[in-house]
Amino acid sequence: MRRASILTSEINPASLIKEVGSQQYGAMSLFIGTVREVNDGRSVSAIEYSAYKSMAGAELERILEEAEARFAVSALIVEHRIGLLALGEVSVAIAAAHAHRAPALDCTRYVIEEIKKRVPIWKKEHYTDGTREWVDPTRAAQVPSA
Amino acid sequence: MSTVTVQLFASYADLLGAPTVELPLAPGTTVQDLLHSIRSLPGASSLPSAPRVAVNRTFAESDQLIEPSDEVALIPPVAGG
Numbered sequence: 001m002r003r004a005s006i007l008t009s010e011i012n013p014a015s016l017i018k019e020v021g022s023q024q025y026g027a028m029s030l031f032i033g034t035v036r037e038v039n040d041g042r043s044v045s046a047i048e049y050s051a052y053k054s055m056a057g058a059e060l061e062r063i064l065e066e067a068e069a070r071f072a073v074s075a076l077i078v079e080h081r082i083g084l085l086a087l088g089e090v091s092v093a094i095a096a097a098h099a100h101r102a103p104a105l106d107c108t109r110y111v112i113e114e115i116k117k118r119v120p121i122w123k124k125e126h127y128t129d130g131t132r133e134w135v136d137p138t139r140a141a142q143v144p145s146a
Numbered sequence: 147m148s149t150v151t152v153q154l155f156a157s158y159a160d161l162l163g164a165p166t167v168e169l170p171l172a173p174g175t176t177v178q179d180l181l182h183s184i185r186s187l188p189g190a191s192s193l194p195s196a197p198r199v200a201v202n203r204t205f206a207e208s209d210q211l212i213e214p215s216d217e218v219a220l221i222p223p224v225a226g227g
Contacts, residue, residue, distance in 0.1 A: 052155050052219055115227050116226060121224060124156070136225070
């Protein structure tokens, strides 16, 4: 099974693990991305995520399809949240299940890396000094984020 | 002449001051031609030299032809995760 969702409500990583879990699989891998308090040396108070929803959903589906073919995982779920997120809140969660650990781990890694390259989701950081800015990962001098 | 609506998001919507722009569409117009027309709009001079374009929810090459019924969008650098 596989499922990709874009949500405005809170992500519950434990429910993803429950959804992919089965006695048939020896390994489950869970990646969780959260809102960090500092980016590029600036103090962040919140992050506003927005998306081109129909394409983001389609692109997530394509990534899961590729990952499933590549790593032969038995179950794979991704949830990405949009809207205004506070520090520490979960922005993305990916869960994969496989008989063995290596494909499960490699699969979640693949999915998050592809999300960062090609899923049309954007974030506007809100800083503690009251300013706001769109994050542009293609600009130099940015620390890689979760 | 037909027209096509181009969706704008995030920083690009801010630059052009709108979530969509409507442009005339001559037969045989490619993604590259469309980008050329967008560049003449107010605020568009700050767009990068080759912004990513999606046609019907898939990233498009610069020589892809655009039809009036296509869903076209300019995709700023993505920052999900």
